[in-house]
Amino acid sequence: MNGVGTGSYYTGATAVPVAKPFLMAGYDAPEGVEIRGRYDGEFAKILTRDALNFVAQLQREFKQRVRYALECRKEAKKREGDWVCAAVPPAVADRKVEITGPVERKMVINALNSGAKVFMADFEDALSPSWENLMNGHINLKDAVNGTISFHDKARNRVYKLNDQIAKLFVRPRGWHLPESHIFIDGEPATACLVDFGLYFFHNYAPFRRGQGAGFGPFFYLPKMEHSREAKIWNCVFEKAEKMVGIERGSIRATVLIETLPAAFQMDEILYELRDHSVGLNCGRWDYIFSYVKTFQGHPDRLLPDRFLVGMGQHFMKSYSDRLIWTCHRRGVHAMGGMAAQIPIKDDKEANEAALDLVKKDKLREVRAGHDGTWAAHPGLIPACMEVFNNTMGNSPNQIKTAKREEAANLTEEDLLQRPRGVRTMEGLRLNTRVGIQYLAAWLTGSGSVPLYNLMEDAATAEISRVQNWQWLKYGAELNGDGLGVRVNKELFGRVVEEEMARIEKEVGKEKYKKGMYKEASKIFTRQCTTSTLDDFLTLDAYNNIVVHHPKLTQSRL
Secondary structure, three states: OOOOOOOOEEOOOOEEOOOOOOOOOOOOOOOOEEEOOOOOHHHHHHOOHHHHHHHHHHHHHHHHHHHHHHHOOOOOOOOOOOOOOOOOOHHHOOOOEEEEEEOOHHHHHHHHOOOOOEEEEEOOOOOOOOHHHHHHHHHHHHHHHHOOOEEEEOOOOEEEEOOOOOOEEEEEOOOOOOEEEEEEEOOEEEEHHHHHHHHHHHHHHHHHHHHOOOOOOOEEEEOOOOOHHHHHHHHHHHHHHHHHHOOOOOOOEEEEEEOOHHHHOOHHHHHHHOOOOEEEEEEOHHHHHHHHHHHOOOOHHHOOOOHHHOOOOOHHHHHHHHHHHHHHHHOOOOEEEEEEOEOOOOOOHHHHHHHHHHHHHHHHHHHHHOOOEEEEOOHHHHHHHHHHHHHHHOOOOOOOOOOOOHHHHHOOHHHHHOOOOOOOOHHHHHHHHHHHHHHHHHHHOOOOOEEEOOEEEOHHHHHHHHHHHHHHHHOOOEEOOOOOOEEOOHHHHHHHHHHHHHHHHHHHOHHHHHHOOHHHHHHHHHHHHHOOOOOOOHHHHHHHHOOOOOOOOOOOOO
């Protein structure tokens, strides 16, 4: 406890005399706001009274609209006409390669220095939202915006600092559905995305004003939307924030991830609602696959094949990508491609070259299709991705005016919903189980982005593993791709979990296995795979396991 000394204080019954007065440190929270996370002097610089009041105002004004939007996601409406979004700001016209990752301090520095055009700092799928991670993340981003961020790696005796030329910083807050249970506003958990947006914006909008006009930032990525109503709320939040601090309307710009199946039918409408604040849409391919299963969870004829077979070659995935490109370019904004999840394989040159070749082929497909940029999960992939886009696009910063893909206008509902093709195998079931448990174990211990089997796994890829297992169990899917011809049931799955847990222990080592939360992760993952009704989100169910409330600290003296 900070500031503890000796003194006398009142316990509620009798005064307890001690040597001298003392002051118990606590956050200076405005009325109605209660901080239940651990007190830290550095955190207090982020959680100032004014910053918390700013977040509380956003929460109070928009919480009912958020609830309504979440209740009404099934409804849809269309915007017609020849309108276009606000002009793409010169500062972010070139987004050929973007890197994503959590807001961990060393990662922020390395990503900004990576040579990518944009770094998307992620409070969502790549972050385990513990109190420590969130608060340290905001400290790191504030230091990054101010250009003062550094990191001393004691193990390597190396200091990391920003280069002269760095990537543009975009920030992804959490989705509308997630609470922030370390901050209560008016007696209930705050809306997580408003906390993430509000704290970052409040502390960092000022440096962007040097641009002197609309479109100079701050910049954001917006996840998990299903309907244009949710985009409209974000637009209102942006306008409110701009007005509250006195910056020009349209200064904030955001890219929306199209990562749910319902949103694929709302792309035009989403852009319309954000037209003064939009800089495009992104193909969030992993969450999109997850959403496909979730949307069709009641349809046994929609069973997915093994996870690695559900790529952009599937007709429904290609159609979704083509439709996004056409929609964005028609409205004058960027159409961003998907994630290259591969990571360098340091101890196997041949395997590394093969993985890099797959990345290049995927990026060549994207740029030829008309995408203006792409994502990578590791700095080691940036040069290869950049080379592909530069060789195809030359000096052009984007393809907004040159790659119209008019044939995509004729894509039908059936194109977007075509059943995926491919086989299901025992190894697919095992890999899903092994990856899902290991990711969740890491998430429970504070890591939201985890290298597993030469891929960078995050919450989106773990969700595919979970819902695919659930789908196969629910409908007794036949594993027909390896000649076994067996059907998935709870007994089979139970054996697989037991055997894969033994494999995990062997792979990570007994000591690490013992210290980790693998058994707890296995329980949560198994329950979610075998439940009769599919849970909406893996991490929403697991969230209470990482929430730690500390006693309310108050200032008092006799």
